[in-house]
Amino acid sequence: MRVFTAILLIILVLLQYRLWFGKNSVPDYLLLKENLVRQQSANEKLQQRNKLLYADTDDLKLGLEAIEERARNDLGMIKVNETFFRLIPTESGSRHVSNNINDKVIP
Secondary structure, eight states, X not given: OHHHHHHHHHHHXXXXXXXXXXXXXXXXXXXXXXXXXXXXXXXXXXXXXXXXHHXXXXXXXXXXXXXXXXXXXXXXXXXXXXXXXXXXXXXXXXXXXXXXXXXXXXX
């Protein structure tokens, strides 16, 4: 009977060792679970970015407003007979207004 108990105890110890320290053990599982959460978070951010890019391409394909906005913001283009005002903040908190003709400081 003692031999049988000893054998069962040895088998239990080996199984516990494998559970805690072997390949695919509990610490490995917890690490993979943490990596999964991190990857899902990264995927959600990328999906949001993709949605924004798809919306932007749809706007560019369908409407002229998006093309005009891009031309104004990225290329600095203005329409004919249009006055362009750029508000530039200064260090003192007042705004500098430039309309390409006169320079004024607004307190």
